[in-house]
Amino acid sequence: MADSLIEVRDxxxxxxVRRRTGGLRRRATTVHAVHDLSFDVPAGEMVGYIGPNGAGKSTTVKMLTGILVPTGGHLRVGGLEPAVQRTELARRIGVVFGQRTTLWWDLPLRDSFELLRKIYRIPEPTFRANLDRFVELLDLGDLLYTPVRQLSLGQRMRGDITAALLHDPEILYLDEPTIGLDVISKGRLREFLRALNAENGTTLMLTTHDLQDIEALCDRVIVIDHGTTVFDGPLAELHRQGGSTRTLVVDLVDEAEPISVPGAEVRRVEGPRQWLAFPADASAAPIVSAVAASYDVADLSIQEPDIEEVIRELYARG
Structure with missing residues (x-):
């Protein structure tokens, strides 16, 4: 694609890997972390990049950022070859690697941001404007003078996201960005990322096990397994092909017969608690309304489908 910001071909x-075979002998084995992987990402798109553990997600992102050198194939990011033009590319991308912080552990959060300003040579007006905006949107005002080591995981994650965006990158790679965040913080972060994409046109590539992040942010999903693409399209289509289900967990005030409402099926009953399965691409709202209207409910919760289960079902269906 001529207008693709990220181009991946084969x-x-x-x-x-050397494995011991007995005594002092070892046998060399070649492991294919990524194999025959191809996709394009146009500028301004928000893409969910998902798959089971060990599928090759992190290896792909490390190649896209220039940390790892591909063994073969074609790879361009913004017209640059990441492993060869890594320094130039670093000024155009932002990266948040899950639980690996880019902040200085013993320094206050504000000092880490100042160091990054100098490393990326960010003009002072741009730095001030961006920092003020991100501090407000991500609620970091009370944390700027706190050493990074004293921050909670969720607070540090917000700091890492700010650090990744201070230099106005074209592309932002996010690995589990909502890990450790409470429900309210997750919602604020998702709103922030949507606004970033809408206002700045920032391209987002999101790796996560939380499908709610994908549903809230991404129109497109790329699923890989064993290092290669097994699906590329809308999330609703992935659920349809995989036949995955969400689960509505209903706690009734008293024990009752299995709940009967349109669009859902009772899969399990334990005392006053019942588990109702419904298609993952269907809205939970009418089912919740029907249950609440007909039964005396003490509590409700929704369990999202496990992406690994979706992929296993996808393979089982051929």
């Missing part, structure tokens, strides 16, 4: 990445 990408390969292998590692040599």
């Amino acid at each position: 990408l390969e990445r292998t590692f040599t």
Whole structure:
């Protein structure tokens, strides 16, 4: 695609692993972390990049950022070859690697931001404007003079996201950005990322196990397994192909017969608690309304489908 910001063609990445075979002898085995991987990401798109553990997600992102060198295939990000033009590319991308912080552990949060300003040579007016905006949107005002080591995981994650965006990158790679955040903080972060994409046109590539993040942010999902693409399209289509289900967990005030409402099926009953399954691409609202209207409910919760289960079902269906 001529207008693609990220171009991946037949990408390969292998590692040599030596395993002991007895005594002092070891046998070299080639492991294909990424194999025959191809996709394009146009500028301004928000893409969910998901798959089971060990599927090759982190390896792909490391190649996209220039940390790892591909074994084979074609890879361009913004017209640059990441492993060769890594310094130039670093000024155009932002990266948040899950639980690996880019902040200085013993320094106050504000000092980490100042160091990044100097590293990226961010003009003072741009730095001040961006920092003020992100501090307000991510609620960091009371944390700026707190050492990073004293921050909670959720607070540090918000700091890492700010650090990744101070230099106005074209592309933002996010690995589990809502880990450790409470429900309210997750909602604020999702709103922030939507606004960032809408106002700045920032391209987002999101790796997560939380499908609510994907549903809230991404129109497109790329699923990989064993290092290659198994699905590329809308999330609703992924659920349809995988036949996945969400679960409405209903706690009734008293024990009752299995709940009967349109669009859902009772899969399990334990005392006053019942589990109702419904298609993952369907809205929970009418089912919740029907249950609340007909039964005496003490509590409700929704369990999202496990993406690994979705992929297993996808494979089982061929």
